[in-house]
Amino acid sequence: MTVQESSSRRRIEDLMRENEDRLVDRWVEISNAPLRGRVVDSDVRRELRDLLRALLRSSESPDGGADLRGLLADLSRTRARQGFTPGETALAVFTLKEAVYELVEADGGEEVLHGYISLSRTIDELGLYTFEAYTAAREKIIADQTEQLLELSTPVVKLWDGIVAVPLVGTLDSARTQVVMEKLLQTLVDTGSEYAVIDITGVPAVDTQVAQHLLKTVMAARLMGAHCIISGIRPQIAHTIVTLGIEFGDIVTKATLADALAFALRQSGVEVVNRRRTRVSVRAEEA
Amino acid sequence: MDRVPILKIGDVLLVSIQGDLDDQSVLTLQEDLAERVVATGAVGVIIDITAVEIVDSFVGRMLSTIAGMSRMLDAETIVVGMRPAVAITLVELGLSLGGLRTALDLEKGIALLGRTASAPLDDLSAVGQ
Numbered sequence A: 001m002t003v004q005e006s007s008s009r010r011r012i013e014d015l016m017r018e019n020e021d022r023l024v025d026r027w028v029e030i031s032n033a034p035l036r037g038r039v040v041d042s043d044v045r046r047e048l049r050d051l052l053r054a055l056l057r058s059s060e061s062p063d064g065g066a067d068l069r070g071l072l073a074d075l076s077r078t079r080a081r082q083g084f085t086p087g088e089t090a091l092a093v094f095t096l097k098e099a100v101y102e103l104v105e106a107d108g109g110e111e112v113l114h115g116y117i118s119l120s121r122t123i124d125e126l127g128l129y130t131f132e133a134y135t136a137a138r139e140k141i142i143a144d145q146t147e148q149l150l151e152l153s154t155p156v157v158k159l160w161d162g163i164v165a166v167p168l169v170g171t172l173d174s175a176r177t178q179v180v181m182e183k184l185l186q187t188l189v190d191t192g193s194e195y196a197v198i199d200i201t202g203v204p205a206v207d208t209q210v211a212q213h214l215l216k217t218v219m220a221a222r223l224m225g226a227h228c229i230i231s232g233i234r235p236q237i238a239h240t241i242v243t244l245g246i247e248f249g250d251i252v253t254k255a256t257l258a259d260a261l262a263f264a265l266r267q268s269g270v271e272v273v274n275r276r277r278t279r280v281s282v283r284a285e286e287a
Numbered sequence B: 001m002d003r004v005p006i007l008k009i010g011d012v013l014l015v016s017i018q019g020d021l022d023d024q025s026v027l028t029l030q031e032d033l034a035e036r037v038v039a040t041g042a043v044g045v046i047i048d049i050t051a052v053e054i055v056d057s058f059v060g061r062m063l064s065t066i067a068g069m070s071r072m073l074d075a076e077t078i079v080v081g082m083r084p085a086v087a088i089t090l091v092e093l094g095l096s097l098g099g100l101r102t103a104l105d106l107e108k109g110i111a112l113l114g115r116t117a118s119a120p121l122d123d124l125s126a127v128g129q
Helices: A005-018 A020-035 A041-058 A063-080 A086-107 A109-152 A174-191 A208-223 A235-244 A257-267 A278-284 B023-040 B059-070 B082-093 B106-128
Strands: A159-160 A163-167 A194-200 A227-229 B006-007 B011-014 B042-048 B075-080 B101-103
Touching: A005 A020, A005 A041, A005 A086, A005 A109, A020 A086, A063 A086, A063 A109, A063 A235, A086 A109, A109 A163, A109 A174, A109 A208, A109 B042, A159 A257, A163 A174, A163 A257, A174 A208, A174 B082, A194 A257, A208 A227, A208 A235, A208 B082, A227 A257, A227 B042, A227 B059, A278 B075, B006 B023, B006 B059, B023 B082, B042 B106, B059 B075, B075 B106, B101 B106
Parallel strands: A163 A194, A194 A227, B011 B042, B042 B075, B075 B101
Antiparallel strands: A159 A163, B006 B011
């Protein structure tokens, strides 16, 4: 920054400091116009005033920029969470130019105009910084959600004494299979269950890789001394499996979860009796 | 650990492996076990690996070898108490341990042996009388 530049920059910053309230009012007005009432005016006013003060401070002290960047990152994070687009977020910074220009126009001095060019360059940098902060915030949100999804999507449920089931929903990849496998095997140990039903009704497609993952899980459960049943195989999936030539070997497969449960109950020696028929006959006698 | 103790309960030999095995004690165990099966005329061998946390392909093959050996001597081998991590490791190593029977814990292992082995034995003792 040359001497002339820094003096003209100081001039415009003095101008901004003098007209702070007016400037903030105008800035809030311009930046909120395209958001159509999705934000609260008083919140934005506080945010933008803090930003403006940090901006004016940043040229005075060498480490003032850190404060400003922190405020911008906060702004981007909150807006990313509230579902604003990156454009709308950056616009909050860029609209400062318009508000300042009105001041410059009113002043009319040439030096102020030079300062405006310099300030405009700084604002561009800040705007780009909000873009970066916004993207980083969004990526973090996505990463968190992926992790939550992984935890949510693998429940192991107990169907009966000694029979547990894992309803799989969504596409199976290596990472998810690993989580499912570990959780299922741990549940087998914890509950002492001898039968495990893997229900793939919610799996949209089965290819050789998914089949391989399933086979591994079944093998591991077998090594621990449990029997695995795969259920919920839809007609198209059965067709795909046969067409691909995947061998399920001696693994028990059933069409529905109910069939698998009935099979596991039968194998573990539980008898299920339909009692409704007797009730009907009692009623018939009463009549 | 130098020697793994082999316990006899009725017709069944119980081998409880405490801790991780080195290669030499694996070989010693195989020899000891073969001798004991012959000496006692056991019909079943239960290997309890609840305490084993780390396996390699050598230990995996040991289980298969013991199972094969016992079958030759007319005794059935059941491995009980395998930990999830161990099971995953064995599958990742590509060892499916075909022909080896497994149970979740010692109790279920004994029950499994009882289901398969006791019936013909009773018949034999009936013939003897």
